[in-house]
Amino acid sequence: MSVLIVLVNLWVVQRRWRYVGGGGLVLLLLSSVMMPEALEARDRVVKATAVQAEFAGRQRYLDLVGEEVVDFIVLPEYAFSYDVRESKVIWDELKAFAEKRASVMVMGTRTERGDGAWFNTALAMDGDGEIGVHYKNHTVHFFDDGLAGKDAGVVTAGGYQFGMSICFDNDYEDVVRRMTSAGAQFFLVPSLDASHWTLRQHWQHAELFRHRAAENGRWMLVAAGSGVTQLIDLHGNRVSAIEPMTEGAMSVELEALGGLTLYTRFGWMFGWAMLVGTAVFVGFLVVSGAYRKLKSSRSGV
Known part of the structure; x- marks a missing residue:
């Protein structure tokens, strides 16, 4: 946009099309460089269900999942506002549910460190128990959101590798990029x-996930407590969504992709290039100004 503004001003002031044409060619080349590299074709379609409900309780969450057979089930951040693994009854119930559905479950919970400190956690599990965790790297400012995690790796399950960035992680560019680089x-x-947000806040925050998906060329399924629960494709397009402030679930299909975009490889270079x-x-x-001045002075002599 900055380049376009400069080009228009050049034309208005100078009325020289060569500036506009040359600048337009540069802009076109820069735009083509910023486009994603070709990504590997999908291996197979991934089926998943995302649940939207805020602090609903485990039984309500499981009821909302429905009966459709899927590879993955995603529950919101803080679906369990305690470390779900510390309650044997609840943990066994979740393992039995995952085993019965033959699904991997991803959910928001906590990880207690043992000294009173804790991590906001995305937990992946199946019928055998825990598969992997991610600790939220970017905790919300001025909010009791636990300690900030440092790692941003991937989880391997069901023949796939996937990332579990948490909510505010996606307001920054680094976590999704690091997870994509990791596979x-x-x-x-x-x-x-949260439900006390305005509708404008919900929809505004929902846009940031689209940026992360487009930057790294990856499909993204977001399960939000009060919305917006959404499926985003590798170009940042919102494929489907649940309206904010409503409970529900949606079953979707997404693609598992490989390959890396130029952005994933090198980061945000456009600003530096400009x-x-x-x-x-x-x-x-x-x-050139000094040269013209020197030439003019010599001509005068």
């Missing part, structure tokens, strides 16, 4: 987005 083929994301380009252009103007 994540898609993302199953527990999120909260800064360098501006410095080169200013240098050119200074040198």
